[in-house]
Amino acid sequence: MDFLANHIFTIIIFVAPLIYSIQPLLLSKINVINNAYDKDLLKRKKIILYRQIKELEMEFDIGNLNKDDFLLRRSEIKAEVSEIIASIKKK
Amino acid sequence: MTPVAGGVALNLALGCSVLSIITLIAYNRTLDHRLFLAGQRLGLAISFFVFISTFILGYQLFVSNFDIDYVARYTSYETPNIFKISALWAGQSGSLLFWLFILSIFNTVTIIQNQDRHLNLMPWVIITMSVIQLFFLILTNFITNPFEPTQADFVVQNGNGLNPLLQNITMAIHPPTLYLGYVGFSVPFAFAFSALVNKDIGALWIRSIRRWTLVSWLFLSIGIILGGWWAYQELGWGGYWAWDPVENASFMPWLTATAFLHSIIVQEKKDMLRVWNMVLIILTFSLCIFGTFLTRSGVMSSVHSFTESSLGPVFLSFVFIILASSFGLMFSRMTVLKSPRKIESVSSRESGFLFNNLIFVVMCFGVFWGTLFPVITEWFNGDKISVGPPFFNQINTPIGLALLALTGIGPMLAWKGTSNNKLIQNFALPIAFGLLGAIIFVFLGFTTYTIISFSLCIFVVIAISSEFIKGVKVRKSKFNETIFLSLYKMIEKNRSRYGGYIVHLGIVLMFVGFTGHAFDKEKEFGIQVGQIESVANYNFQLTRMYEEERPNHYAWITDLRVSDAAGNFITSLRPEKRVYFHKNPDINKRQPHSELDIYSTMNKDIYSIFSSVSSDNSIAFIKIMINPLVKWVWIGGYILAFGTLIALWPRKD
Structure with missing residues (x-):
């Protein structure tokens, strides 16, 4: 008993993380809703593509991109964004 | 507990x-x-x-x-x-x-x-x-x-x-900073490995590790610079980089990581260089583990050999496992990794990035070979061969200058290809200024490498400045803003791009500092109190020599009055000779150490070392070094860190 009283703090520090770690295994089966995750992922992709359009415009404005390449890349990204927006709406 | x-x-x-x-x-x-x-x-x-x-x-x-x-x-x-x-x-x-x-x-x-x-x-x-x-x-x-x-x-x-x-306080900060860099690359490596396992090779994983890579690169860069600063302040040989195996161990992953930082831009923007990016991140992480092995195994003699051990085989096995599993996995995913696009023109920005990458990797290989050659030779025939700074300088000086040139050339190239008119328009001014500088340096009688280096520095500064000016002009005309607001908004909206350019400026300043090494002067002499010695138009008078007992060491201190050729006072230097652990009765456990003193200005450092003292305490043996432009290495380091922080700063979406 004395040992327990003297080392209770240490025991808690060592045992608590282990209980915390294995706790999910004691639950009944978890069903993950992938929908929310997928939607979040799509939104992030959309933001990245918007950023890419802005960067592309800047590159073109300062002359680091020729007109054909700029128009082609912009239309490609725009098409990709449209697809993503459509997928987000579906979800 | x-x-x-x-x-x-x-x-x-x-x-x-x-x-x-x-x-x-x-x-x-x-x-x-x-x-x-x-x-x-x-x-x-x-x-x-x-x-x-x-x-x-x-x-x-x-x-x-x-x-x-x-x-x-x-x-x-x-x-x-x-x-x-x-x-x-x-x-x-x-x-x-x-x-x-x-x-x-x-x-x-x-x-x-x-x-x-x-x-x-x-x-x-x-x-x-x-x-x-x-x-x-x-x-x-x-x-x-x-x-x-x-x-x-x-x-x-x-x-x-x-x-x-x-x-030394720098030594209290340098290893943790370096470790933050080394260890930090485990995150991008883990994402890369996972992307390979999951065949999820698109640009999203690159985006998600870009910030981690930059943070690790920043720490590795600061760690390397702090290491140089510590060597300069503490080791007493007047330099900051000796191509020591452990220094090289931190430099190699820095080279591949820098290449990686550049090539992920190409994957993000053009979906190219997928395989190459995988190769670079695998190499970078493996070199980080290899660096820890070199530091900790004691396999090489180094100023960093504070410990020696038998950990070598264990570390080497781990490096081998990383390389075999990662490259094995990469080859099994080759069909997914192959990029649908190809580089179309030599004068395109993507080929500029590729050249820069190849040069970084070649430099890394040169350093790797020079570092390991003595060990390999010893394994094969038992001969101890040392590969010193002349080898590394000979190999890396031209490569470094090529990289410096690309630092300026890259930003002026357009994606996909640059027309001849655009090439002339972009390059005319930087080349003109670079050539003008070269002519002036020839007249000043500088050596070939010095002329090339300083001229390239001018070329790059003009090239990068013109990129800033172009961007400001565009914003100013488009949004009708003031110059300062345009500059601020331009950087704020394109942090990684302009942060990167600021890093390039930092690198240029560091090159100015490196080139200053060509003008170093030094002299070693014995001097008594009252006597004067001259080194490179400076007079050094020993005014006092005394002893002091401190908590963990015993110190002999010299007072040197420094004046110019006309006798005008410049500064006082107090280099010390210390014996640590003086309380230990075992004389063999006492550790002697020279604590140097430096007078640092923007154009030169006066570096003083108290090497030893005569047995009757009457003559101090002093070494003086005049090191031009060293301060620019440290200033360049600050600017490099500042530019990286700009590139790292999160933006509001």
Whole structure:
């Protein structure tokens, strides 16, 4: 008993993380809703593509991109964004 | 808590890492989300137990518990408190635990940051990081345990104390910074490995690790610069880079990481160089582990050989496992990795990036070969050969100058291809200024390499400045803003691009500092009180020489009055000769050390070293070095860090 009283703090520090770690295994089966995750992922992709359009415009404005390449890349990204927006709406 | 608790925490961390790997592999087979959650939490538990054991060792060092062998070896009662803490990474077992500690911080941040993101990548990210932790846990549990008790049959009254070379504030910061860089690359590597396993090779994983790569690169850069600063301040040979194997060990991953930072831009923007990016991140992480091996194995003699051990084969095996598994996996995914696009023109920005990458890798190979050649030769025929600075300078000076040129050329090239008119328009002004500089330097009688280097510095500064000016002009006309607002908005909206350009400017300033080395002058002499010696138009008069007893050392101090040729006073320098651990009755355990003094200005440093004193204390042997432009290396370092911080600064979406 004395040992327990003297080392209770240490025991808690060592045992608590282990209980915390294995706790999910004691639950009944978890069903993950992938929908929310997928939607979040799509939104992030959309933001990245918007950023890419802005960067592309800047590159073109300062002359680091020729007109054909700029128009082609912009239309490609725009098409990709449209697809993503459509997928987000579906979800 | 007792030292035993530290050992127990390490045991538990080892157990958790094994369980985490098993649980997450089981998750990948069953897709039972409970297993994923448990694996994630076990990953956090590994880190928690590593934190506990590191804090326990830190506390034992702080309270000087000499019952622990590590504490007795690297501290003493006289060691100042700040250096008792830095003793944590002074020895082998402590530094490996410290490596693990930093890895655990990154592991925790990665898991928490991605709790609801990258659900497809995260299981393998955690597995990869747990495997790396497992390796270091095996080392610290079974091979070099920092909690080993002292092997003495008497009560240890006092410890050995910390090596005097390490009792410097820079040395208290340099290793952790370098480790943050080394260890930081484990995160991008883990994401890359996971992307390969999951065949999720698109630009999204690149985006998600870009910030981690930049943070690690920043720490590695600062660590290398601080190492140079420490060598310059502490080692007393007047330089900051000696191509020492351990310096090279940190420089090699820096080279491949810099190449990686550039080539991921191409993958982000053009979806090219997918395979190349994988190769670079695998090489960078492997070189980080290899660097730790070089530092800790004692396989090479170095100014960093504070410890020697038999860890070499274990580390080499781990590097081999990383390379074999990563490249094996990469080759099995080659069909998915192949990029649909190709480089269309030599004068395009993507080919500029590719050239820059190739040069970085060639430089890395040169440094790798020069570093390992003596070891390989010794293995094969037993001959001890040393490859010194002349070899590295001869190889790397032209390569470095080519890289410097690309620092200016790259930003002026357009994506996909640059028309001839555009090439002339962009390059005319920088080339004109560079040539004008070259003509002036020829008239000043500079050497060939010096002329090329300074002219290229001018070329790059003009090239980068014109990029800023072009951007400001566009914004100004488009949004009708003032120049300063345009400049601010332009940087704010394109942080990675203009942050990168600022980093390039920092590199240019560092090159100015490196080139200044060509003008170094030095003289060594014996001098008595009252006498005057001249070095490069400066007079040095010894006005006083005295002794002082301090808490952990004994010091002989010289007072040197420095004046110019006309006799005008410039400064006083006080280089010292110290003997550490003076309280130890064993004379062999006393550690002599020269504490130098530097007078630093923008155009030159006056560097003084008190080498020794005659037996009758009448003559001081002094070495004076005049080192031009050294300060620009450190200023360049600040600008490099500033530019990286701009590139890193998060933006509002």
